[in-house]
Amino acid sequence: xxxxxxxxxxxxxxxxxxxxxxxxxxxxxxxxxxxxxxxxxxxxxxxxxxxxxxxxxxxxxxxxxxxxxxxxxxxxxxxxxxxxxxxxxxxxxxxxxxxxxxxxxxxxxxxxxxxxxxxxxxxxxxxxxxxxxxxxxxxxxxxxxxxxxxxxxxxxxxxxxxxxxxxxxxxxxxxxxxxxxxxxxxxxxxxxxxxxxxxxxxxxxxxxxxxxxxxxxxxxxxxxxxxxxxxxxxxxxxxxxxxxxxxxxxxxxxxxxxxxxxxxxxxxxxxxxxxxxxxxxxxxxxxxxxxxxxxxxxxxxxxxxxxxxxxxxxxxxxxxxxxxxxxxxxxxxxxxxxxxxxxxx
Numbered sequence: 001x002x003x004x005x006x007x008x009x010x011x012x013x014x015x016x017x018x019x020x021x022x023x024x025x026x027x028x029x030x031x032x033x034x035x036x037x038x039x040x041x042x043x044x045x046x047x048x049x050x051x052x053x054x055x056x057x058x059x060x061x062x063x064x065x066x067x068x069x070x071x072x073x074x075x076x077x078x079x080x081x082x083x084x085x086x087x088x089x090x091x092x093x094x095x096x097x098x099x100x101x102x103x104x105x106x107x108x109x110x111x112x113x114x115x116x117x118x119x120x121x122x123x124x125x126x127x128x129x130x131x132x133x134x135x136x137x138x139x140x141x142x143x144x145x146x147x148x149x150x151x152x153x154x155x156x157x158x159x160x161x162x163x164x165x166x167x168x169x170x171x172x173x174x175x176x177x178x179x180x181x182x183x184x185x186x187x188x189x190x191x192x193x194x195x196x197x198x199x200x201x202x203x204x205x206x207x208x209x210x211x212x213x214x215x216x217x218x219x220x221x222x223x224x225x226x227x228x229x230x231x232x233x234x235x236x237x238x239x240x241x242x243x244x245x246x247x248x249x250x251x252x253x254x255x256x257x258x259x260x261x262x263x264x265x266x267x268x269x270x271x272x273x274x275x276x277x278x279x280x281x282x283x284x285x286x287x288x289x290x291x292x293x294x295x296x297x298x299x300x301x302x303x304x305x306x307x308x309x310x311x312x313x314x315x316x317x318x319x320x321x322x323x324x325x326x327x328x329x330x331x332x333x334x335x336x337x338x339x340x341x342x343x344x345x
Contacts, residue, residue: 033071033288036060039078039085039094041104041278044316046078052316055309063300069293086112092285096297099278099317102333103192109327115298116280117325120318122146123243130168133268138261139246145321147329148277150242151193153201153270155182156230157258161237165267174269176206182236184217185226189343193241194223196336197272203339211239212343224248224255230266231256237269273332278317279325298324 038056040049057074064071077094079085082104088094090111097112105114122142125133133139133152155161155168160182167174179202187194199211211217218235220226226238227248245252245262252262280301282289304310305321314320 030290031069033064033069033293035073035075036071036096036288037075037077037094038096038098039088040076040316041082041085041097041099041101042078042080043099049078049316050076053313056304056313059304059307059310059313060300063303064296067296067299069296083107089281089283090285092283092287095283095286095288097279097281099319100281101278102276102330103337105279105281106330106333106337111284112281113284113294114279114281114325114327114330115294116301116322117147117329118277118279118314118317118319119145119147119321119323120149120277121320123149126150128271130268130271131171133271134165134169137263138249139243141243141246145323146277147323147325148274149193151197151201151239151272151275152242152244152268153198153237153239153272154230154245155237155267155269156233156235157260157265158183158233158236161230161266164237164269168269169267176209179206179237180213180215182216183234184211184214185220185229185235185238186211186217187223187226187239188219188221189340192275192336193272194226194239196339197275197332198239198270199339199343200332200335201270201272210339210343224251227251228256231258276325276329276333278319280322298322 040053042049053076056076060074061071079088082100085094085097085100086104086108089097090108099118105112122144123146124140124142125136126146127133155165164174164178164182167178186198189195195211202209202211218229220229223240223244226235226240227244229235230238231252245266249262252258252265258265282294282297301322304314311320314322
């Protein structure tokens with residue numbers, strides 16, 4: 001009997017020791033990533049992306065090692081299209097995506113989480129108040145990094161454009177009749193800065209009305225075309241991205257034939273909410289994506305802009321860095337997509 005009890009006790013001790021060792025091994029192994037699969041969206045030539053991002057393998061490996069993770073291999077690929085990247089994350093056949101735009105992320109947010117927003121060079125003004133933009137012209141580049149950009153509604157040198165600008169600069173609210181009496185240049189209905197976000201701005205202020213309710217709109221095929229029409233007085237108002245006037249400052253006087261500067265002859269009359277930049281997302285179905293590893297991955301990507309080599313890698317999409325992101329940051333984009341669905345029936 002004593003022998004049986006002794007054998008049982010020894011077996012229990014051995015089992016406990018084995019379990020403890022296995023637990024330690026599992027804990028240790030959880031910090032070893034055999035293969036990390038990163039997929040880029042094809043917003044540039046795929047061969048160029050693969051070439052430019054090759055150093056990312058060593059850079060990320062080193063950054064993650066500094067945080068206690070051993071990554072034995074990093075595989076970088078480029079999706080055949082944006083949707084293919086979302087599908088891969090959802091299926092768990094890719095662990096990380098880089099460069100996915102906000103609207104694509106939201107189509108696949110059941111299968112992936114956003115962890116970072118790309119930053120780009122900011123502007124000297126970032127305000128909801130149009131007067132701040134008008135009082136601080138010309139707008140210049142900023143050393144501050146921005147996680148997104150504004151869309152602006154800009155009035156031109158026509159009599160109606162100047163009338164609207166004068167009211168805004170005097171602190172008066174524009175009425176629907178003010179907007180409806182102007183001639184507008186807008187982009188296609190899929191353009192965030194040229195249509196969708198300005199539509200959101202109008203809907204929030206004028207009882208759900210939309211750009212499509214305005215009596216005098218013309219859809220243009222490009223921003224240069226919109227600015228040419230604004231300069232000639234064919235339209236009074238246009239919708240564009242926040243630093244567009246910097247891009248077309250020279251054209252205003254040369255190609256478009258104006259004598260005064262674009263800053264003297266145009267004024268901001270509306271500022272939309274932030275349009276967030278590209279994302280870094282992780283798969284919800286990847287076996288390597290623990291909360292701890294996601295935090296390490298966030299820090300690793302944020303450290304990339306600290307070296308010249310890292311800055312060159314992330315510049316493939318004009319990214320200058322990364323900041324932590326949450327799903328809630330993209331709520332305005334969710335509203336934008338709802339608007340798109342309603343406008344498209």
